[in-house]
Amino acid sequence: MKIHLEKMTPEEIIPGFLGKMIHGEKMTLVYWEVKKDAEVPEHSHENEQIMQVLKGEFEFTVDGSTAIYKSGELIVIPPHVPHSGKALTPCLLMDIFSPVREAYR
Numbered sequence: 154m155k156i157h158l159e160k161m162t163p164e165e166i167i168p169g170f171l172g173k174m175i176h177g178e179k180m181t182l183v184y185w186e187v188k189k190d191a192e193v194p195e196h197s198h199e200n201e202q203i204m205q206v207l208k209g210e211f212e213f214t215v216d217g218s219t220a221i222y223k224s225g226e227l228i229v230i231p232p233h234v235p236h237s238g239k240a241l242t243p244c245l246l247m248d249i250f251s252p253v254r255e256a257y258r
Contacts, residue, residue: 158184166257167193169240174257181254187211187244195237200250202230209244213237 169191
């Protein structure tokens, strides 16, 4: 299946987070356009998550530890671990979730 990201309409899942979601059989890939100062509140989920900053600077707190992630940097978040974040600049992020992130269907 060929997917054209530029033809996809983003969905605002959280205020300031516009996501383009691609679901496979066992994983979900999301490209996020994030507005400066947009925040994702602390939460956790059953999914293992890998987050990569493609552009910008994103402050991410995982299990109480905070760091700033810049373009080209990634983090792996294990299942059920609390995490939150804030865009310090406009950002482009990529998230991979396994299993499929049902909340984003």
